[in-house]
Amino acid sequence: MVKEEKTKKFLVEVPEETWEKWKNTVPRSISLNKALIELLKKEGEKKK
Numbered sequence: 001m002v003k004e005e006k007t008k009k010f011l012v013e014v015p016e017e018t019w020e021k022w023k024n025t026v027p028r029s030i031s032l033n034k035a036l037i038e039l040l041k042k043e044g045e046k047k048k
Contacts, residue, residue: 026035
């Protein structure tokens, strides 16, 4: 049996210029959602 991960869904408001600058750093082969998750994981690990 595969354990399902719990997910948190939310709407985020980011200034368009900031979003565009970040979005343009993400390779096209990676979804923005996956890139954002990786960014959040890295930031969470810094706080440990």
